[in-house]
Amino acid sequence: MNMKSSLIKKLLLSLTFILSFFLGNMAVQAGDYPDRPISVVVAYNPGGATDFQARLVTMMAAHPKKDYLGQPIVIINKPGAGGKVGWNWFASKARNDGYDLAAYNVPHFISQSIVFDDTKYNIDNLEPIANWGADPAVLIVGPDSQFNSVADLLKFAKANPGKVTFSGAGKFVGHHIAFLQFQKASGVKITYVPHTGGVPALAAVKGGQVMAGFNNLSDAYRSQKDIKILAIADLQREETFLPDVPTLKEEGVDVDNSSVNFRGIMAPKGTDPKIIELLAAKVPLMFNDKKTLGQMKKGGSPMRIMNRAEVQAMWKERKKSLTKLLAGLKAE
Amino acid sequence: MEFLNYFSNVFTFANILILILGTVGGLLMGAAPGLSPTMAVALLIPFTFQMTPEQGLIMLGAVYTSTVAGGAISAILLRIPGAPANIATVMDGYPMAKNGRSTEALHYCFISSFIGGVIGILVLIFFTPVLADFALKFGPSHMFWIAILGVTVISSLDSKSIIKGLFSGAIGLWLATIGYDAVLGVERFVFNPIFSGGINIIAALVGLFAIPQVLSMLEGKQSQADQFQMEKKSLLESFKYNISRIKALIVGSVTGTIIGLIPGAGGQIAGLVSYAQIKKTSTNKENFGKGEPDGIIAAESANNAMVGPSLVPLLTLGIPGSPTAAVLLGGLLIHGLFPGSNLFTVYAETTWTFINSLLVAQFMMLIFGLYISGLAKYVMKTPTHYMAAAITILAIFGTYSVQHNFADVIVMLFLGTTMFFLSKFGFTAAPVVLGIILGPIAETNFNQAKIIADTQNGIFDYLTAGPLNLTIIALCLISILYGAYGDKAKKEKK
Numbered sequence: 142m143n144m145k146s147s148l149i150k151k152l153l154l155s156l157t158f159i160l161s162f163f164l165g166n167m168a169v170q171a172g173d174y175p176d177r178p179i180s181v182v183v184a185y186n187p188g189g190a191t192d193f194q195a196r197l198v199t200m201m202a203a204h205p206k207k208d209y210l211g212q213p214i215v216i217i218n219k220p221g222a223g224g225k226v227g228w229n230w231f232a233s234k235a236r237n238d239g240y241d242l243a244a245y246n247v248p249h250f251i252s253q254s255i256v257f258d259d260t261k262y263n264i265d266n267l268e269p270i271a272n273w274g275a276d277p278a279v280l281i282v283g284p285d286s287q288f289n290s291v292a293d294l295l296k297f298a299k300a301n302p303g304k305v306t307f308s309g310a311g312k313f314v315g316h317h318i319a320f321l322q323f324q325k326a327s328g329v330k331i332t333y334v335p336h337t338g339g340v341p342a343l344a345a346v347k348g349g350q351v352m353a354g355f356n357n358l359s360d361a362y363r364s365q366k367d368i369k370i371l372a373i374a375d376l377q378r379e380e381t382f383l384p385d386v387p388t389l390k391e392e393g394v395d396v397d398n399s400s401v402n403f404r405g406i407m408a409p410k411g412t413d414p415k416i417i418e419l420l421a422a423k424v425p426l427m428f429n430d431k432k433t434l435g436q437m438k439k440g441g442s443p444m445r446i447m448n449r450a451e452v453q454a455m456w457k458e459r460k461k462s463l464t465k466l467l468a469g470l471k472a473e
Numbered sequence: 474m475e476f477l478n479y480f481s482n483v484f485t486f487a488n489i490l491i492l493i494l495g496t497v498g499g500l501l502m503g504a505a506p507g508l509s510p511t512m513a514v515a516l517l518i519p520f521t522f523q524m525t526p527e528q529g530l531i532m533l534g535a536v537y538t539s540t541v542a543g544g545a546i547s548a549i550l551l552r553i554p555g556a557p558a559n560i561a562t563v564m565d566g567y568p569m570a571k572n573g574r575s576t577e578a579l580h581y582c583f584i585s586s587f588i589g590g591v592i593g594i595l596v597l598i599f600f601t602p603v604l605a606d607f608a609l610k611f612g613p614s615h616m617f618w619i620a621i622l623g624v625t626v627i628s629s630l631d632s633k634s635i636i637k638g639l640f641s642g643a644i645g646l647w648l649a650t651i652g653y654d655a656v657l658g659v660e661r662f663v664f665n666p667i668f669s670g671g672i673n674i675i676a677a678l679v680g681l682f683a684i685p686q687v688l689s690m691l692e693g694k695q696s697q698a699d700q701f702q703m704e705k706k707s708l709l710e711s712f713k714y715n716i717s718r719i720k721a722l723i724v725g726s727v728t729g730t731i732i733g734l735i736p737g738a739g740g741q742i743a744g745l746v747s748y749a750q751i752k753k754t755s756t757n758k759e760n761f762g763k764g765e766p767d768g769i770i771a772a773e774s775a776n777n778a779m780v781g782p783s784l785v786p787l788l789t790l791g792i793p794g795s796p797t798a799a800v801l802l803g804g805l806l807i808h809g810l811f812p813g814s815n816l817f818t819v820y821a822e823t824t825w826t827f828i829n830s831l832l833v834a835q836f837m838m839l840i841f842g843l844y845i846s847g848l849a850k851y852v853m854k855t856p857t858h859y860m861a862a863a864i865t866i867l868a869i870f871g872t873y874s875v876q877h878n879f880a881d882v883i884v885m886l887f888l889g890t891t892m893f894f895l896s897k898f899g900f901t902a903a904p905v906v907l908g909i910i911l912g913p914i915a916e917t918n919f920n921q922a923k924i925i926a927d928t929q930n931g932i933f934d935y936l937t938a939g940p941l942n943l944t945i946i947a948l949c950l951i952s953i954l955y956g957a958y959g960d961k962a963k964k965e966k967k
Contacts, residue, residue: 187515193803196519217877221670222653304928312658334924335656344792348609363811364791439809
């Protein structure tokens with residue numbers, strides 16, 4: 142008797158389970174996405190700039206009083222090889238059901254897809270959702286540096302070709318792109334010293350190990366007392382944080398915004414267009430949340446919210462300019 | 474004495490609760506292989522979003538302090554360092570436990586951690602303005618020599634054979650070259666894309682120590698309880714003995730403090746370097762590796778003395794003194810606290826409350842650590858087959874959680890199994906891990922030094938210029954000569 146009732150119980154349970162499974166699936170098709178937490182892969186270490194910004198801009202996702210996603214976003218770090226490990230995983234292994242998203246860093250992932258043969262990602266197999274931030278590269282020198290302007294630096298560099306050293310966070314990242322453009326536009330030979338990250342690269346400028354460097358605007362802004370910021374590698378000045386710093390163009394060096402570090406969220410190719418549409422509509426609103434904006438400003442992280450169409454255009458344009466710039470620089 | 478003004482801020486109900494939770498949680502996380510202090514702090518940063526800046530920093534600080542000490546628990550009881558900082562603790566901690574002195578070993582570990590930790594925090598409180606610029610002096614050439622100084626330690630890690638130790642170190646150095654190199658911008662030894670991220674240090678650490686341990690547990694037939702005869706020693710006796718080992722405490726605390734101030738070096742090097750120093754200068758060298766308390770005392774006082782000073786360059790310049798401090802930087806920025814003089818003027822209250830809480834955290838760590846020491850006997854009495862299963866689960870879980878990468882788990886199991894067979898021929902794991910830690914520091918800095926030197930007077934000139942370079946080179950020479958002299962003296966004695 143006991144055995145029998147437990148058998149019936151088990152049968153009933155499994156039936157309910159199977160039913161709920163079908164119903165659950167039907168619900169998804171009926172457009173109830175998302176009905177469980179969404180994961181966002183960050184291709185960098187926890188605690189880094191991309192990581193903590195990603196956490197801040199997604200923290201309001203499940204807020205009960207706001208109509209964003211209604212489900213929390215979970216950050217998953219898959220760091221390694223300057224982002225390649227995480228993005229390779231994302232482009233080749235992520236499920237395209239809308240529950241696997243990732244954070245992108247432009248120009249990093251685009252320049253890597255140009256320079257390296259073994260990357261599995263490029264702008265064609267990823268679907269942008271929205272952009273949250275833009276961190277331009279700034280040209281910095283140490284506090285006691287003999288250079289007080291871009292002109293000073295160029296004058297010295299022209300007289301001493303190859304003797305001026307620039308630090309930056311590794312190769313083929315925004316800082317390196319800014320350096321390549323700067324060298325090309327000014328026509329002088331400078332030496333690039335790659336570091337293992339933005340923070341050590343900044344320390345090298347502060348400590349006078351190198352004469353100058355390109356670094357993130359946000360990090361440079363935070364340590365203004367220990368460095369001099371000479372120029373910004375963008376098309377316009379950064380009005381919120383550094384309104385007095387001129388652009389390189391204003392200083393007579395023709396450098397555009399190719400090196401600006403854009404951060405945003407993307408989905409793998411093959412994700413249901415309806416889901417992408419929904420995310421593209423809701424995610425920018427979530428980025429624009431007052432609390433998020435306040436936290437980001439407090440952390441010194443410049444926001445630049447762009448919708449899906451704008452990001453698509455930006456990716457295409459970046460691919461074109463980077464391919465031109467990096468021609469002949471292919472890594473062996 | 475500005476810090477005294479803010480001392481009472483620490484003792485609110487909420488802050489004390491956070492300190493207790495952070496300390497107990499930290500000790501447990503530290504003891505779990507794979508959950509290094511860096512990982513633990515990084516995992517907790519999102520939780521600080523909802524806290525006030527003080528509360529958030531208090532939690533992160535307490536976790537930082539206690540995970541470093543907690544890593545010694547598994548190092549002593551299981552021969553598996555909880556984090557790279559505790560590698561040196563294994564050398565004498567595990568032999569002590571094997572001799573039935575596990576509780577005593579844990580006592581020394583927490584008492585020394587406490588003493589080292591307090592000294593470190595006092596350096597942070599009183600000498601921050603003096604030492605602020607010290608970190609800036611370290612350029613590529615100096616960091617290269619620091620790594621070489623670390624390499625000289627290898628000779629004193631393996632008491633049986635220096636050749637085998639050096640060979641293991643070389644394997645570690647090679648493993649470290651696998652993957653993408655940020656300075657050169659190229660990939661090396663990447664036969665499969667899973668290696669493009671390189672060999673993760675935590676995966677290697679867990680694999681090289683845990684897996685051979687599991688396999689040899691399965692090999693043996695008797696349970697741990699039969700192997701270990703428990704000796705009883707009272708806490709008071711441990712205290713008395715520990716305090717009497719002044720030399721080991723001084724060597725540990727001073728080494729830890731200096732290494733903490735150097736950007737990027739961190740606890741893993743602090744523990745090993747001070748272990749090597751105390752072993753070389755000890756009058757009873759033969760006992761090291763067989764359960765000499767001095768080994769634990771020096772290593773554990775060093776890695777906790779590192780905590781306070783590693784925050785000096787972080788708080789003043791935004792330059793982290795250790796990998797964990799680098800993650801803590803993110804925790805500061807989230808709350809709008811930018812490193813620099815503002816921290817000690819505009820945000821003085823938050824900053825000093827945080828620093829004071831670190832001091833209180835040392836006491837908490839001591840109390841809870843000593844309490845946990847008393848429970849050690851239960852771990853030792855657990856039958857080996859249960860332990861083997863538990864360690865395997867922890868090892869796989871811990872490795873996967875580092876970067877959510879299954880390839881790391883495969884690498885961990887492969888390295889561990891290889892190490893098990895190599896250990897049959899007298900090779901040991903510590904030099905391999907040391908090689909993996911030091912390889913990137915030496916190589917990255919040498920490559921940077923080369924690039925910079927080529928714009929000046931060449932690499933030789935660059936690497937030997939200035940008193941700081943010459944001092945570190947002298948330390949390297951002393952370390953090598955002392956080791957060689959000690960060996961010769963030992964042979965003659967025989």
